[in-house]
Amino acid sequence: MKKTFLLLFLISCLSLTAQESTRFRKIDSLLTYLNANNKFMGQLSIREGDNVVFSRAYGLPQSTVQPNGYTKYKIGSITKTFTAVMVMQLVEEKKLKLDTKLARFYPKIPNANKITINDLLRHRSGILDYVNADSAVNVLAKVTKEEMIARITSYKPVFEPNSKAAYSNSNYYLLGCILEKITKTDYATNLKNRILVPLRLMDTYMVDKVNIDRNEAYSYLYDGSKWNPFPEWDMSLPFAAGGITSNANDLTAFMRGIFNGKLLKQSSSLDEMTKLNQTYGIGLITFPFGERKFFGHDGRIEGFKSVVGYYPTEKMGISLITNGDNFNRNDIMIGILSIYYKMPFAFPNLTSLKVDESILNNYAGIYSSKDLPLKITIKIEKGELIAQATGQSSFPLNAISNSEFTFDSAGINMTFGNKTMLLKQGGMEFKFAKD
Numbered sequence: 001m002k003k004t005f006l007l008l009f010l011i012s013c014l015s016l017t018a019q020e021s022t023r024f025r026k027i028d029s030l031l032t033y034l035n036a037n038n039k040f041m042g043q044l045s046i047r048e049g050d051n052v053v054f055s056r057a058y059g060l061p062q063s064t065v066q067p068n069g070y071t072k073y074k075i076g077s078i079t080k081t082f083t084a085v086m087v088m089q090l091v092e093e094k095k096l097k098l099d100t101k102l103a104r105f106y107p108k109i110p111n112a113n114k115i116t117i118n119d120l121l122r123h124r125s126g127i128l129d130y131v132n133a134d135s136a137v138n139v140l141a142k143v144t145k146e147e148m149i150a151r152i153t154s155y156k157p158v159f160e161p162n163s164k165a166a167y168s169n170s171n172y173y174l175l176g177c178i179l180e181k182i183t184k185t186d187y188a189t190n191l192k193n194r195i196l197v198p199l200r201l202m203d204t205y206m207v208d209k210v211n212i213d214r215n216e217a218y219s220y221l222y223d224g225s226k227w228n229p230f231p232e233w234d235m236s237l238p239f240a241a242g243g244i245t246s247n248a249n250d251l252t253a254f255m256r257g258i259f260n261g262k263l264l265k266q267s268s269s270l271d272e273m274t275k276l277n278q279t280y281g282i283g284l285i286t287f288p289f290g291e292r293k294f295f296g297h298d299g300r301i302e303g304f305k306s307v308v309g310y311y312p313t314e315k316m317g318i319s320l321i322t323n324g325d326n327f328n329r330n331d332i333m334i335g336i337l338s339i340y341y342k343m344p345f346a347f348p349n350l351t352s353l354k355v356d357e358s359i360l361n362n363y364a365g366i367y368s369s370k371d372l373p374l375k376i377t378i379k380i381e382k383g384e385l386i387a388q389a390t391g392q393s394s395f396p397l398n399a400i401s402n403s404e405f406t407f408d409s410a411g412i413n414m415t416f417g418n419k420t421m422l423l424k425q426g427g428m429e430f431k432f433a434k435d
Contacts, residue, residue: 024054026339030347031058034327037350038222042322043071045248046340047256049315055249060220060227060324072203072216072245073321075306076299079244080172084121084283085258086194087175088269095182098272105178109153114161117178120171121282128155129168131238139233145177148239165278169241176240187240199257204246208235216245219303220324224384224396227324230303242301248308252317255296255310289337294318305329328411353399357383363416367432369423376421376432387414 034040043057057067090096103112220227294309308319338345374390388394397405413424419434
């Protein structure tokens with residue numbers, strides 16, 4: 001009887017192992033399928049507790065040099081979560097309080113006597129976003145901290161502090177400077193001593209230019225026929241708001257470190273970070289997937305897009321970093337999680353709808369909008385629509401009907417009418433008319 005029980009137990013274990021293997025093979029097949037069709041390149045890590053159960057990278061299709069699980073990518077705004085953790089450590093060390101006023105450090109910034117550290121952490125300061133809202137900022141040029149502080153000081157408040165929330169990179173740039181002022185140590189050294197060494201993260205650091213000899217990846221943009229390298233930013237600009245390079249395995253380990261007490265010693269610190277106020281916690285936002293709620297952050301810089309999430313109930317962490325995509329990243333993540341949780345999922349049909357050129361000719365022209373200070377030129381190349389906004393690179397449009405087109409890597413949807421075009425992006429809509 002005992003032998004029979006052991007045999008059944010062994011068969012059960014083998015069956016479970018086979019199911020796990022099948023699940024991860026299907027995830028790999030999805031990403032390989034997207035990669036082979038020029039829809040995606042990047043890196044995925046899935047962690048269960050302290051164990052990485054899936055890790056793989058996907059590079060330029062047909063390239064002889066391919067990335068691996070240790071390849072590093074720029075992670076953009078996920079840097080904010082690192083910054084937030086270090087600020088909360090200062091609070092635990094009683095070197096700073098959440099209600100400390102910005103005026104203690106930068107009294108000349110408008111409303112500095114009203115803006116608190118908590119407001120900065122939760123994007124409730126009312127300070128203009130220097131990356132997305134200041135057209136005078138040159139992302140390719142080096143900038144000193146003194147120059148950036150002067151620029152931020154020159155901004156007029158967008159709203160009264162703590163009256164609402166609006167995402168602003170300026171908040172976290174200032175927090176990085178405050179961290180350096182209090183500790184009298186540069187941001188990179190704080191990062192190393194406060195997070196990287198305790199968690200043994202070997203592939204995370206501040207970086208300037210990509211160096212392939214350090215196994216760092218460039219980012220790319222697909223022009224409809226080939227991948228082109230994306231121009232590199234000068235990393236003095238993103239700083240504490242977006243200047244870290246890392247990889248997917250390190251990011252899932254970092255999130256695990258936040259929630260298992262290795263980085264924050266007081267449970268009240270984690271409670272503050274995960275307490276949401278108009279979608280923003282402290283360095284964290286949430287990503288729902290069915291009944292599950294993941295805590296994490298996303299990022300975008302150059303052609304890189306990244307996301308990391310952690311589901312505390314299951315101690316499950318996931319990170320997806322792309323250094324080139326021609327497909328909606330959120331749809332990729334939905335596919336990965338659907339397969340992981342054994343939910344029905346069909347691979348996407350990547351065949352583009354062919355629209356008759358006589359119909360496309362009706363859409364060609366220059367469009368302008370009362371809501372945006374730019375024009376969009378629509379032209380036809382090799383039987384496909386190409387769009388180009390003023391001062392920006394052109395990009396191909398994928399037809400999903402005779403009148404609706406998408407550019408998935410930027411989340412753009414364009415619907416054409418009689419000399420009109422409706423542009424949707426990031427939950428916003430803009431009406432254009434043909435000139």
